[in-house]
Amino acid sequence: MRRMASIAPDPVAAPTSRSAIVRFATGTLLALAVAVVGGYFALRSVAIDEAKRQTRTRVKEDAKLVEAAVTNGLLKGHAHAMRAVDDVVVGRVLDKTIVRVKIWSPAGRVLYSDEQAEIGGHYALDAGQHRLLRHGGAEVEVTDLNRPENALDRQNGKLLEAYTRIRAPSGTPLLFEIYQPFTSVTADARGLLRPLAPPILGAIGLILLVQAPLFWSLMRRLQLSHEQREGLLANAVSSSRRERRRVASYLHDGPVQDLAGLAFSLAPVADGAETRGADREAAVVRNAIDRLRGTVRDLRALLVDLHPPTLAAAGLDAALRDLASPLAARGTKVELRVDGEDRLDADTQALVYRVAQEAVRNVIAYADASAVSVEVDVADSTARLLVVDDGRGFGPETRDQRRAEGHLGLSLVEELAEQAGGSLAVDSREGGGTRVRLVVPLR
Ligand SMILES: Nc1ncnc2c1ncn2[C@@H]1O[C@H](COP(=O)(O)OP(=O)(O)OP(=O)(O)O)[C@@H](O)[C@H]1O
Ligand SMILES: [Mg+2]
Incomplete structure (x- = not known):
């Protein structure tokens, strides 16, 4: 129905700006979300590495403090030697971020712990710890709370342990170990991230701000060119219709009238010829009249085809x-x-x-x-x-x-x-x- 009612072709649906904006906005937000989440985890791992680095420094500093208080009596388990170490540990090492301090003998015996019950315990040292005792340095790792030596550390939740080598005055190498709650590490990481957040979010906002008018003008231009195309098309259709109407009215007023008039005026000629007995002439003229009428008929049919909008x-x-x-x-x-x-x-x-x-x-x-x-x-x-x-x-x-x-x-x-x-x-x-x-x- 519609197909024939409008001679102009159905207008191609214009790209609606709303759907385009929605698509653009979801695309951008999705990309931003991926960037922000990815960026957060990348930065977090960087921040945790940095926190570990700080812990490594911290264990060395604390080790120096405690080493100064270690006497050879500690190796034998003398109470006064232990007290001297405990004074330093409780007074200067333990705080919110260091929750446990232990000193190990090379044989794997706990010579000192700020948790009394752990002292005297005996556990096998692992390869890394042996290496450290031989060559020095410092190690940081996440504590395996399932190990028996950490039975009493479990109430502190996830822990990070750092150890380094100290020496008794006799020269015996000992393992000095501190434990940090993991929350303080992630808090450190958050602290590192915090100053980064405003510039990053600011930059994202700025990108959006710069992009929005660009996108907007692009949309406008797209719509404009669509409208222009539509206009041109409508124009072409209506001018072709005008042209057809012009041709139709020319045919109707000119040739059709002339030919019809000619056929009409020839009829008496044929009659005259017939009365005169000139049958051949009469037949020729009548034939001409028939053909003229036929042509007029065809032209009228053509007129209807050319210009059906008589309807409108x-x-x-x-x-x-x-x-x-x-x-x-x-x-x-x-x-x-x-x-x-x-x-x-x-x-x-x-x-x-x-x-x-x-x-x-x-x-x-x-x-x-x-x-x-x-x-x-x-x-x-x-x-x-x-x-x-x-x-x-x-x-x-x-x-x-x-x-x-x-x-x-x-x-x-x-x-x-x-x-x-x-x-x-x-x-x-x-x-x-x-x-x-x-x-x-x-x-
Ligand atoms: N009024 C009629 N009188 C006699 N026969 C007719 C009449 N109308 C249709 N027909 C027959 O029916 C057939 C089908 O008509 P239809 O209009 O569907 O197709 P068509 O006229 O042959 O082709 P088209 O319309 O596509 O040019 C015609 O070919 C013709 O044989
Ligand atoms: Mg037909």
Whole structure:
């Protein structure tokens, strides 16, 4: 229905700015989220490495403090030696970030711990610790709380342990170990991240701010060019329509009138020749008159094809009259009746016209009818069109065969009628004329 009502092609849907903006915004936010989350974890691991580095420094500093208080008595478990170490540990080492301090003998015995119950315990040192005792340095690692030596450290949650080598005055190497709660490490990391956050978020905001007007102007330009294209197209369509109308009106006012007048004025010549007994002349002139009339008929049909919008300009009645004019011109009796035209909207009028056009064309082409009636009326909020001829008619197999050969005239208008919520019935039989009936609801 729409297809024929508007001669201009359906406008291509304009890219709606809202959907584009939504797509752009989600894309950007997604990319930002990936960047922020990825960046956070990358920075966090950097910050944790930095915290470990600080812990390594810390263990060395604390080791120096404690080493100064270590006497050879500690190796033998003397109480006063232990107390001297404990004074330093409790007074200067333990704080919020260091929750445990231990000193190990090379054989794996706990010589000192700020947790009394751990002192004297014996555990095998691992390869890393042996290496450290031999070569010095410092190590930091996450504490394995499942190891028996850490049984009493479990209440502190996840821990980071750092150890380094100290020496007793006798020269015996000892392992000095501190434990840090992991939360203080991540707090350190957060502390490192905090100053980085404002510039990063600021930069992201700035990118968005710079991008938004750019995107906006791009959208505007896209829309503008779309509108321009639409305008051009509409212009082209309407100018081609104008051109067709011009050609049609030239044909109608000029050649068609001239040829019709010529045929008319030749008729007496033929009659005169006949009375004079010049039969051959008369036949030639009559033949010329017939051909002139034929040409006028063809031109009129062409006019209807060129400029069907009589429909819009002059209304359905006039358009249908034009449509039937070739039939009348060839001597078929035409009866045309149009009622209630003003109750039909433009689309329905176009549908009625299109169906009548197909039916009348078929009558002209195949029916060889002596009478045709075309009726339009409106009743019970439906519009009805009836085209009846008394021509030769056709059986269903004829139509099927034509359809198979790609002749779809009636089938196409049937489809149009259904699209408009109506129906089309074609009744015909061999030798019994044809009846085409369209019923379509009013809108
Ligand atoms: N009024 C009629 N009188 C006699 N035969 C008709 C009439 N209308 C249609 N027919 C027959 O039905 C066939 C199918 O008609 P239809 O309009 O579907 O296709 P077409 O006219 O052959 O081709 P197209 O319309 O595609 O140019 C026609 O070929 C013709 O044989
Ligand atoms: Mg046809």
